[in-house]
Amino acid sequence: MxxxxxxxxxxxxxxxxxxxxxxxxxxxxxxxxxxxxxxxxxxxxxxxxxxxxxxxxEETVKGKTTDSSSKEAFERAETSEGHMTFEPPENPTEADIMHIMHLMTHQKVRANKKEGAIRMTPYSLAQVTDLINEVQPPNKKKLLQIVNHWENGNFDNVIEEHNYFWEYEGGKVGKAIGRMTMTEESYFVRKHFYNDDK
The missing domain is CATH 1.20.5 (Single alpha-helices involved in coiled-coils or other helix-helix interfaces)
Structure with a gap:
């Protein structure tokens, strides 16, 4: 024992x-x-x-858009304050707003394919808010809520938000499958919003 x-x-x-x-x-x-x-x-x-x-x-910025019929409406420009922005369309529609916000989400999400991007900045978010209030789309409340989340740094639902815009535009390829890491986002921003041709 x-x-x-x-x-x-x-x-x-x-x-x-x-x-x-x-x-x-x-x-x-x-x-x-x-x-x-x-x-x-x-x-x-x-x-x-x-x-x-x-x-x-920087004085110039390179950019791409996906909607050739309103390409000029979404070109990026730089204002005198140095903020990157987009040129709002002359007669904005709900579809224009949805497209702009869709392109903004590309800075935050992973997808197999993404075409075009608009830099998400406090200034560009203010521009989108102004467009929403001007156009008064049927989904105004939802769009303002999304912009408010982004303005407050809340990207918890950015995958679903991207896919909401993507589906609205008849998405077939490029559904968001994840959220970028800070490193991935930093790389995306450098790649898509800086003119390296200088």
């Missing part, structure tokens, strides 16, 4: 030792991952600050 307790005791001590070592290894790995995430986050913040400075100092 003593032998049984000895063997059980040794086995129990070994199990505890293995559990302790496993816990320490996992804890160390988790700490390293957190440290890497903090470093990446810090780098992205630095890039975003640099991007904002570059955005305010």
């Amino acid at each position: 003593k032998k049984f307790f000895k063997i059980t005791g040794i086995a129990l001590v070994m199990c505890l030792a293995i559990a302790f070592i496993t816990f320490k290894v996992l804890d160390k790995t988790q700490s390293q991952e957190l440290q890497k995430e903090e470093e990446i986050s810090s780098e992205v913040e630095k890039e975003q600050k640099a991007d904002e400075l570059k955005l305010n100092s």
Whole structure:
């Protein structure tokens, strides 16, 4: 009987030792991952600050749109305040607003295919709000609610919001399947909103 307790005791001590070592290894790995995430986050913040400075100092911006019939209505321009914006259509419609907001979501979502983009900035969001209030579309309340979320930095529902606009426009290819990481968004912004031809 003593032998049984000895063997059980040794086995129990070994199990505890293995559990302790496993816990320490996992804890160390988790700490390293957190440290890497903090470093990446810090780098992205630095890039975003640099991007904002570059955005305010650049004189030209390149852009693309998907709707060839109203291409000029969605071209990006730079105002005297240095804010990127789009040129609102002369006689805006609900479809114009939905298209503009759809292109804005491209900055935030992952999709197999995305065509065109409009930079989502406080200034461009204010422009969209003005368009919504001017046009008074039937879905005004929903659109203003979405813009309000974006103005407050709430992108929890941006995938569903993108797909709402995408479906409205008869989406067949390019359904949003996820949300971009900060790093992915930073890359997207640099790629689509900066003129690298200088």
